[in-house]
Amino acid sequence: MTQDTQLNTWEVFMQARSGANYIHAGSVHAADGEMALQNARDTYTRRGEGTSIWVVPTSAIVASNPDEQDMFFDPANDKIYRMPTFYTMPEGAKAI
């Protein structure tokens, strides 16, 4: 594999409007935070998508291991009584 000459990657999170959650938009290459912000601005906000940007070094992200997907996520899926849809609504309860 050839060496990556495109600098380190940074993850970009954008807020669409004041008060909204920051949502992952993608990633950019950059030498430091300042350049990452500018590159994120030029890559992801050209059509008015955001009002505020966070950038985080990709290396700072701790990710779950795909091999441990069963252990991590399956136990939540087979217990349907955890879901609000498991319970039938009493007929008279209109305000819930």
Added chain:
Amino acid sequence: MSQQQAIAQYCTRLGDNSLIQSYRLSEWCSKAPLLEEDLALTNFALDMTGRAELLLELAGKLQTPTRTADEMAYRRGERQYLNDLIVELPNTDFAFSIIRQFLVSAFEVQLYTALSQSTHTELAAIAAKALKEVKYHYAHTADWVLRLGDGTPESNRRAQAALEKLWPYTHELFEMAAGEDTLVANGIATNAATHYAPWIEQVETVLAEATLNLPKTTHRQRGGHTGIHTEHLGHILTELQYLQRAYPNAIW
């Protein structure tokens, strides 16, 4: 020259500067050192095309007979183009394009700040819109000047070489064209010479931080304001105007 003609000429100069800058930056499309920088430079080019359209439209409206922005861009020969020579010089390497954009954008921040107070309301509105764009062009390229100047010996050498090559062409930015005195007197245009002091102060500060040296040459190159260009503008127009020359009035 009537005042209306003078405004048309002034807006043509500003519009031509935007259009030719845009052309040079768009040449980086698919060739910039980083994908993100490719997007940034072509994004700047789009800003400049938008500005060129507004300015050339205004300039065309003030002429007799009136001309559209497209006619202004596609139906004038190089002797009718009034841009500063610095914007038409070919991109030799990334450092050259960045240093040029830094020098020109630093000037344009001063220019459009002043023009946003113009007594000509349409020109003032265009300037106010342009100001937001050129401030970012300046911030982005100033950042790169620091990285290139204070980077590796190779990047420093290239940045310094670009600076030496470009310096004689910077003086033209601060000159007015014939017939524009009344525009300055009426508060429509701004005397470009007044922007030199803040410009040189800002440029000196950034260059010092970037460990680059201010060129010592006193040589000055000019001609754009009277339509006397380098050999490079003709080549730009050949490509830029090809379609309208080969298929007049083609639309899509």
